[in-house]
Amino acid sequence: MRKFQHWLEPKTPAELEQMAQEARRLTQAHFGKTVRLYAPLYLSNECVNVCQYCGFSREHTIRRLTLTSEQVETEARHLVKEGFRSILLVAGEHPKWISENYLAECLARIRPLAPSLALEVGPMDTDGYRMMVKAGAEALTIYQETYNTKRYAELHPAGPKKDFDWRLECPERAAEAGMRRIGVGALFGLSDWREEALALAAHTEYLLKTCWRTFLTVSLPRIRPAAGDFTPPHPISNREMVHLICALRLAFPQIGIVLSTRESAQFRDALLPLGITHMSAGSNTEPGGYTGINSGEQTTGGAPEKNQPETGEQFHIADERPAAAFAEQLKKLGYDPVWKDWDQGLNAMP
Numbered sequence: 001m002r003k004f005q006h007w008l009e010p011k012t013p014a015e016l017e018q019m020a021q022e023a024r025r026l027t028q029a030h031f032g033k034t035v036r037l038y039a040p041l042y043l044s045n046e047c048v049n050v051c052q053y054c055g056f057s058r059e060h061t062i063r064r065l066t067l068t069s070e071q072v073e074t075e076a077r078h079l080v081k082e083g084f085r086s087i088l089l090v091a092g093e094h095p096k097w098i099s100e101n102y103l104a105e106c107l108a109r110i111r112p113l114a115p116s117l118a119l120e121v122g123p124m125d126t127d128g129y130r131m132m133v134k135a136g137a138e139a140l141t142i143y144q145e146t147y148n149t150k151r152y153a154e155l156h157p158a159g160p161k162k163d164f165d166w167r168l169e170c171p172e173r174a175a176e177a178g179m180r181r182i183g184v185g186a187l188f189g190l191s192d193w194r195e196e197a198l199a200l201a202a203h204t205e206y207l208l209k210t211c212w213r214t215f216l217t218v219s220l221p222r223i224r225p226a227a228g229d230f231t232p233p234h235p236i237s238n239r240e241m242v243h244l245i246c247a248l249r250l251a252f253p254q255i256g257i258v259l260s261t262r263e264s265a266q267f268r269d270a271l272l273p274l275g276i277t278h279m280s281a282g283s284n285t286e287p288g289g290y291t292g293i294n295s296g297e298q299t300t301g302g303a304p305e306k307n308q309p310e311t312g313e314q315f316h317i318a319d320e321r322p323a324a325a326f327a328e329q330l331k332k333l334g335y336d337p338v339w340k341d342w343d344q345g346l347n348a349m350p
């Protein structure tokens, strides 16, 4: 950790360039010139939490809906047609609409279509995660949002997400339940980026030791505009993002680093060689948004208020390139887009 702290300290342009070159070398040595592609599939925008930065907060009057498992299959078929074999199922936290049984039903339904299914949903206990693995989940993504406990309490004033420790311990429970891949991360912009990075790195180091059978990925999302017009109190600049990614790669050559479509096309292309291994593409953050099946059963919410979005998206994406165009761009940059790097059949191998 002391080395990571040293790499995080302010650097001259020449020092940062040196870090970038080493980060590039380490990434290619461990992962080659490849990028694993995935797509998020939003199941529901129902949520009982009130995260101050999120468009799905229960305080916002947006159009609320939860897809049926048939509609989830339609969305998944659309993504498979586009080439995706790795799908991240995303939902808010709502015990009634997004129950463990509902999630298991969705997983089982699309398991034959895509070999790599991940979940980004509310925390569960170990038995809940076991149920998800059994139904076909290969991976779990769970961001702590901020590791600053005071900021965390301010930003999550109500709902089950108030419980910082229960969330923090999710990766270990998921690993115990048999998840093959676990993604952690922080939402940059909520508190000082260096302090956040240090805490995220300490968590990563701890998980590498305690969950050594699990492949670990780290995400560094920055806050994007969403319903509620939250203004990030500690915005992180592009240069600081570059610095952060290089420092992470130098400290943890073996982990995956994920970059979503929250970042612009130009910036994503520029960050790619510094250590990125997993990228989403052609994303839509609204339930049913890929195929337009978003007239599913409306549950609560009603008509959007003035200045609220008509749609029920979580946040606005920045890189709007379709998946195929993004894959072509990767090739132009000398990288192999990897659509499939896991098959459930591998679980059965001795």
Ligand code: SF4
Binding pocket: 047, 048, 049, 050, 051, 054, 055, 056, 057, 058, 091, 092, 093, 161
């Ligand atoms: S960040 Fe997640 S838990 Fe919080 S309001 Fe949004 S969907 Fe709900």
